[in-house]
């Protein structure tokens with residue numbers, strides 16, 4: 001039997017690569033077994049772990065889950081999502097920064113589901129999807145799974161600010177060859193860099209979109225990925241930019257992607273939503289219709305219990321305040337770890353991407369694969385990216401975050 005024989009349809013033939021994050025994570029676990037947890041730095045995990053490597057959860061969220069009646073756990077949810085959830089996600093996403101316009105929501109399995117539906121429903125087969133040159137790998141996977149391609153602009157300028165010029169140029173190029181462009185913009189607390197756009201940078205982005213939208217033949221879809229927003233400073237300050245999504249021309253559609261994975265520590269329960277903001281009522285209705293159709297056509301409905309949890313929390317101000325207090329403890333821990341890393345990097349001259357908040361810090365370097373191989377010999381496990389390495393401060397103790405920069409600097413220097 002020939003080894004090249006394949007049963008897979010041509011469009012689904014993909015290179016067989018073990019997922020880099022899971023591969024590094026597996027090797028880290030092997031090293032921990034061999035050398036002991038205290039002697040290994042496993043910075044591959046994209047979830048909040050305590051100093052001993054155990055998953056951190058918000059106890060009140062889990063308590064609400066455990067108190068749900070069995071039928072709220074076992075029953076189907078409506079295809080679009082539980083109506084009370086669809087109202088609650090708007091509050092949870094925008095808090096006091098609700099933009100003006102027609103706003104509709106559709107439940108999706110996490111933010112990933114929102115990315116999928118946006119790409120599928122708002123770009124055409126073969127189109128380019130625009131994002132920054134540092135981006136979360138699954139953007140590409142999801143685009144390619146649906147016959148689209150990712151293209152990028154340069155995220156940072158020479159002063160490590162948002163590279164507005166590159167953003168404008170790239171969008172301009174794309175709008176010359178496509179009549180519609182989906183833009184995936186992950187801020188605040190961007191994965192993998194920890195960068196967040198300032199409000200003035202957001203204003204510039206929106207002005208650029210408005211300018212391009214003067215050509216009514218063009219359609220611009222701004223996908224605002226806020227997966228880490230609940231770890232990006234004060235809740236209303238970090239959401240200020242969302243006000244800018246109101247009153248835009250009808251050929252700019254903004255879709256905010258809400259996720260319960262990080263902010264509610266319910267990673268595995270697969271619950272999120274896509275929320276549209278538009279100045280045209282029928283565009284909002286169309287959004288709801290296509291989202292519902294896609295839900296039915298891809299995964300049917302979402303996880304009812306997770307939806308119910310969010311609704312219960314926001315119905316009861318005491319519960320909400322408990323969740324926020326518990327989350328603040330995690331936020332403080334994350335901040336301390338990240339600041340330890342950033343300060344140490346600065347002290348020893350390790351160049352990092354501009355970090356403001358979030359789960360990850362990224363170190364630009366040549367030959368990231370080789371650097372990460374070298375680090376493994378030192379029992380440090382990182383995720384190699386195309387142009388650097390990702391260090392997950394979310395899953396590493398403060399003590400190890402202090403130790404790591406020097407080891408990283410040495411590994412990079414010795415390549």
Ligand SMILES: Cc1ncc(COP(=O)(O)O)c(C=O)c1O
Nearest residue numbers: 110111112136186191227259261
């Ligand atoms: C940048 C970014 N967007 C979206 C997601 C989606 O996560 P989920 O589908 O679990 O909500 C993640 C998760 O890691 C992420 O890092």
